[in-house]
Amino acid sequence: MPNRSALEGIRIVECGGLVSAAYACKLFADLGAEVIKVEPPWGDLARQRGPFPGQRPDPNTSGLFIYLNCNKRGVVADLSQPSGQELLGALVRDADLLVHNVPPSRMQRLGLDYERLSRANPRLIEVSITPFGMQGPLRNYEASDLVLWAAGGLAYLNGAGPGSDDLPPLKPFGLQAEFQGALNAAVAALGALFARRKLGVGQHVVVSVQQCVASILELTFEYYPYMGLIASRLGQKPIQPLDFFECRDGWIFVCCVEEHQWQQLVELMGHPDWAELEIFRDRLSRARNWDALKLLMQEWMATQSVQELYHAGQLRRIPLAPVSTMGDLLHSPHLSARGYFAVIEQPGAGSTTLPGAPYRLSRTPWRLRRPAPRLGEHTAEVLDGLARGNAWSNGVTLEKTRYGTA
Amino acid sequence: MAPLSGIRVADFTWVWAGPFCTLQLAHLGAEVIRVESSARPCVTRLLPPWADGQPGLNRSGYFNQYNQGKYSLALDLKHPEAVVVAKDLVRHCDIVCENFAAGVMERLGLGYEALREVRPDVIMISMSGYGATGPEREYVSYGPAQVPLSGLSSLTGYRGYPPMHVGISYGDPTAGLHAAFAVLAALWHREQTGEGQFIDLSEWETTIAVIPEAIVEHSWHGTQPERNGNRDPLMVPHGVFRCAGEQRWVAIAARDDAEWQRLAHAIGRRDLADNPALATLEGRLEAVDMVERAVEQWTSQRSPAEVTETLQAAGVAAFPCYDSRDLAEDHHLRAEGFFVELDHPEVGRKLHLGIPWKLSGSPCSIRRPAPLLGEHTDYVLRDVLGYDSSQIERLRALGVLR
Numbered sequence: 001m002p003n004r005s006a007l008e009g010i011r012i013v014e015c016g017g018l019v020s021a022a023y024a025c026k027l028f029a030d031l032g033a034e035v036i037k038v039e040p041p042w043g044d045l046a047r048q049r050g051p052f053p054g055q056r057p058d059p060n061t062s063g064l065f066i067y068l069n070c071n072k073r074g075v076v077a078d079l080s081q082p083s084g085q086e087l088l089g090a091l092v093r094d095a096d097l098l099v100h101n102v103p104p105s106r107m108q109r110l111g112l113d114y115e116r117l118s119r120a121n122p123r124l125i126e127v128s129i130t131p132f133g134m135q136g137p138l139r140n141y142e143a144s145d146l147v148l149w150a151a152g153g154l155a156y157l158n159g160a161g162p163g164s165d166d167l168p169p170l171k172p173f174g175l176q177a178e179f180q181g182a183l184n185a186a187v188a189a190l191g192a193l194f195a196r197r198k199l200g201v202g203q204h205v206v207v208s209v210q211q212c213v214a215s216i217l218e219l220t221f222e223y224y225p226y227m228g229l230i231a232s233r234l235g236q237k238p239i240q241p242l243d244f245f246e247c248r249d250g251w252i253f254v255c256c257v258e259e260h261q262w263q264q265l266v267e268l269m270g271h272p273d274w275a276e277l278e279i280f281r282d283r284l285s286r287a288r289n290w291d292a293l294k295l296l297m298q299e300w301m302a303t304q305s306v307q308e309l310y311h312a313g314q315l316r317r318i319p320l321a322p323v324s325t326m327g328d329l330l331h332s333p334h335l336s337a338r339g340y341f342a343v344i345e346q347p348g349a350g351s352t353t354l355p356g357a358p359y360r361l362s363r364t365p366w367r368l369r370r371p372a373p374r375l376g377e378h379t380a381e382v383l384d385g386l387a388r389g390n391a392w393s394n395g396v397t398l399e400k401t402r403y404g405t406a
Numbered sequence: 407m408a409p410l411s412g413i414r415v416a417d418f419t420w421v422w423a424g425p426f427c428t429l430q431l432a433h434l435g436a437e438v439i440r441v442e443s444s445a446r447p448c449v450t451r452l453l454p455p456w457a458d459g460q461p462g463l464n465r466s467g468y469f470n471q472y473n474q475g476k477y478s479l480a481l482d483l484k485h486p487e488a489v490v491v492a493k494d495l496v497r498h499c500d501i502v503c504e505n506f507a508a509g510v511m512e513r514l515g516l517g518y519e520a521l522r523e524v525r526p527d528v529i530m531i532s533m534s535g536y537g538a539t540g541p542e543r544e545y546v547s548y549g550p551a552q553v554p555l556s557g558l559s560s561l562t563g564y565r566g567y568p569p570m571h572v573g574i575s576y577g578d579p580t581a582g583l584h585a586a587f588a589v590l591a592a593l594w595h596r597e598q599t600g601e602g603q604f605i606d607l608s609e610w611e612t613t614i615a616v617i618p619e620a621i622v623e624h625s626w627h628g629t630q631p632e633r634n635g636n637r638d639p640l641m642v643p644h645g646v647f648r649c650a651g652e653q654r655w656v657a658i659a660a661r662d663d664a665e666w667q668r669l670a671h672a673i674g675r676r677d678l679a680d681n682p683a684l685a686t687l688e689g690r691l692e693a694v695d696m697v698e699r700a701v702e703q704w705t706s707q708r709s710p711a712e713v714t715e716t717l718q719a720a721g722v723a724a725f726p727c728y729d730s731r732d733l734a735e736d737h738h739l740r741a742e743g744f745f746v747e748l749d750h751p752e753v754g755r756k757l758h759l760g761i762p763w764k765l766s767g768s769p770c771s772i773r774r775p776a777p778l779l780g781e782h783t784d785y786v787l788r789d790v791l792g793y794d795s796s797q798i799e800r801l802r803a804l805g806v807l808r
Binding site for chain 2: 004006007009027031048049050051053054055063064066067068114132133135136137138141142143144145146147148149150151152153154155156157158159165167168169170171172173174176179180183184185186187188190191192193194195197198199201202203204205206207208210211212214215216217218219220221222223224225226227229230231232233234242244246251252253255257314317318319320321322323324325326327328329330333334335337338340341349352353354355356357358359360361362363364
């Protein structure tokens, strides 16, 4: 069956605002699942974030919204009203997944009650992406992406630097806690689909974004239980070079922590005398004396071009990396040779370049099949489908398409 | 019964990105068998933190955190006989994961085409920094360098300051989670059709996937967002504020005008709440410096906990910038059942982070601590591959199982 999509036949109802639920469902949709997104009459908040073509705010042309919601159909329903909950109930009756990021304090009020929904459809899997989980005492705390980045322990690890300890902990660009919540939710949701093959019934999946963030603290968290130490953003790194340098046409990141890489870099820099100094003998002493070494290296780096230095370093197996700008990425010969970026014609916004397939499955393609929905674009179509007994585009159920299953 | 019980994974990964992928599969109940060698141990076995300060291959908190629930088979892949054992393992596995530099598995004789011959429906994922194709595919990729490469560093930083890192090798777990999803999707496809397949994943690409706003802006306007610290275009105030004490900080966000009103009242600044110029987002954006100073004036007299309790009671999003001790001692996370403390033969009971989600109907748990190097060599060879003891002794004598 060439060109069959990996997740074809899976039906998802999404009640997502901003990133987390929407990106989780995008991962499914781009591999062939059918997603109906339910928005309140005022629309998903991602519609307000932009960027907007020509800087003119328009709920139907927000760049973030387009990226997250291609391949989905969109309906409007006010879940605080009985009619909205009725529509939701009708949709989830034939759905495999209901994915949302409504906080626990509002779930019941909006009818996102697993007990009740699963009585009508025992095979339904509900995925709740929550800030703090649903068990602990802080489950109803208010949160934003930044607040969860802090609550998961990551904000504490970044920002400032030697000599500028007064600067606050620093968030990364964008809504990264939400993306982490999305990725974990997608993995857990697919896990629940596998479980349904064994159990015959669905279940309630609860994701805590705070815990998703705490799950990616790299080696820092265990310093406390293992050694009684607390990792911090302040102070020198234990090994160097691992730092940013300004070249004549941009920034480069020098990652050069193995001895053979350092020797290669010294050669590339033309064997400066200072490289022989005892205080720069190994990566530990290079870190202890980093203030001095960084100045010396910076002087040489300032004369270089980022791209030339990047390729020259890589030819010597030094893991240098350009501090890519968006322009660098969109013009990267490597990324274009791989055909990474995707272009979609979005009504009202025109031709829009988006990050493309994050993985390539050799038999089952990743595909953008339709632009993101205008607010309420498919409300009538879906209501009409429901009136005729099926809101989903193909009436074939998963069971009927199954082949040779265990 | 765990969702992936009965699924077996041959795990050739190392460092962080790959093991983070297979950790997800272990969480879901797959039997994940790490193929490791003392001849070239995983980098994370060689890095601190060390249990009680003593270095050792089995004593690293870094390894022990991200390899919970997995098995370990000691196999020196450089030994010519090891390829036969590795292929026998793959014959008994549904999934193969690896994140060596591009081309390494092929050179070892363990590329997708070779593995397909022993297991026609195998699902194999190769995770690399640059992907399996393209002119830079053989470039060296280290986790810390992926953050600047991806574009995230050029967007992250204080206003007017140089580009910054994000504090961790963020591309690694982001790639690992995308990889786990891709593998599960391929497994889903196999269950429907019987077909396996090969998955090519580039960490560079999975990290660009999480900065779409900036990519789209450049595609439309040729510009990119300026580095702007912790500020947000749609929320004011939005930042990390100093509290009383040494390096104590709290994150606060006012997500809309009503939340701003609640915040202003909670910090005792009725004057600001009543100021019509600050009633709208546009007005607060204009006055952002003043608004932030007012908030920090209040937070700097208080502990992060006091700030958080006061603001949350008023319905304002706020939380301390937790460090690792704050996390480890947090009552909420304990009540959530997030932590794992299992008996590890060398390090004893140490606190580890567990699974960040819960399944109501098929509970997942971490059933074993991270393995000692080679802890399950005999189990895997005997019980999974069906080798008899003379075969195992022969391989051991040849130095294959180290």
